Amino acid sequence: MKEQKRIILISLITGAVLMVMKFGAYFLTNSNFVLTDAAESIVNVVASSFAFFSIYLASQPRDENHPYGHGKVEYFSVFIEGSLIGIAGLIIIIKSTYSIFYPEVIHDLLLGAVIIGITGAVNGLLGFYMIKKGKSLPSITIEADGRHLLTDMVTSGGLVIGLLLIYFTKISWLDSSLSILVGLYILYTGYKLIRRSVAGLMDETDFITVSNVVKVLGEQRRDEWIDIHNLRAQKYGNELHIDCHLTLPNYFDLNRVHEEVKLVDKLVNNNAGITTEFFIHTDPCLPYCCHYCSMPNCPIRSEAKTEDIPWTMDKVMRNKKHYE
Numbered sequence: 001m002k003e004q005k006r007i008i009l010i011s012l013i014t015g016a017v018l019m020v021m022k023f024g025a026y027f028l029t030n031s032n033f034v035l036t037d038a039a040e041s042i043v044n045v046v047a048s049s050f051a052f053f054s055i056y057l058a059s060q061p062r063d064e065n066h067p068y069g070h071g072k073v074e075y076f077s078v079f080i081e082g083s084l085i086g087i088a089g090l091i092i093i094i095k096s097t098y099s100i101f102y103p104e105v106i107h108d109l110l111l112g113a114v115i116i117g118i119t120g121a122v123n124g125l126l127g128f129y130m131i132k133k134g135k136s137l138p139s140i141t142i143e144a145d146g147r148h149l150l151t152d153m154v155t156s157g158g159l160v161i162g163l164l165l166i167y168f169t170k171i172s173w174l175d176s177s178l179s180i181l182v183g184l185y186i187l188y189t190g191y192k193l194i195r196r197s198v199a200g201l202m203d204e205t206d207f208i209t210v211s212n213v214v215k216v217l218g219e220q221r222r223d224e225w226i227d228i229h230n231l232r233a234q235k236y237g238n239e240l241h242i243d244c245h246l247t248l249p250n251y252f253d254l255n256r257v258h259e260e261v262k263l264v265d266k267l268v269n270n271n272a273g274i275t276t277e278f279f280i281h282t283d284p285c286l287p288y289c290c291h292y293c294s295m296p297n298c299p300i301r302s303e304a305k306t307e308d309i310p311w312t313m314d315k316v317m318r319n320k321k322h323y324e
Helices: 002-029 032-058 073-101 109-136 140-169 173-201 207-219 254-271 287-292
Strands: 227-236 239-248 275-284
Touching: 002 032, 002 109, 002 140, 032 073, 032 109, 032 140, 032 173, 073 140, 073 173, 109 140, 140 173, 207 227, 207 239, 207 254, 239 254, 254 275
Parallel strands: 239 275
Antiparallel strands: 227 239
16 A cells, blocks of 8 residues: 555646646636646646545554455545546536637747647656556555646647647637536546446456456366355455355365365456455355266266356356256
8 A cells, every 4th residue: 555655646746736836827828728738737736635645544453343445435536536537528618618708818829739738748647657557556545646747748748749739829718618528528537436436435346357267267166166156356445356156066074164265265366366265155066066066076976067167257147056
């Protein structure tokens, strides 16, 4: 968590410095187009502040009130960030629409373009770095903050082009018109972040992560693991919680069952790339399982194995044994 806090702190300090630069460019140019970038920079600072707190809270150990830990707060952080971005987009659209009918004089556009270009480049470099770190740690908060900074880089790039276009064409209404387009893009970015946070809070399946877990289980499957089904997953920050049913030979004693469950846990945690907590319900095999069971020298086999059933997402997530 120390690295996550350090990354967010860098983002927070950088965002505050760039915010001052962008508002300086706005007061210099009096351009609504520049104001779109300056307004979004406020969101960067506020969102980074909340992200810093959420990462601190997510790092706290589980307790009686939070038996699964505090990782879900990261989704709430992303929700706040997306909401703030959406509000900024709406404000930009409203002000720019007003300025189409009541235009203001703009000036020093070249100097403003240089300032915005510098801030956009800094945000782009920081954004790419944070997305990379967010995926490797993993941390949805850092990744979301990085994607937000990339959005800021894109809008800053468009802003520089727009300012140059306004400067050379002398068409003043372009300032507000382009601002509206940027505002709509910012609004869409906010929607995507909100959508992602709600998906996490509602425990929507992360198909990429879960399919990777299923792939690891399938590729290193043991003969003793006859069947896995009713697999469900929840993400709590950078941890994954999985519960599933594992079918084992019915003549295994309790110690052997416990060892097999531990092997499943160890296999996934060593190879799936994400810290995973398992809650495994074990089922005894039945005669109907024999036709796809690979257990050698089975003393209770009622028929020979005739079928291989690969473990795929659609099969392991069903709440049924594979013979049903």
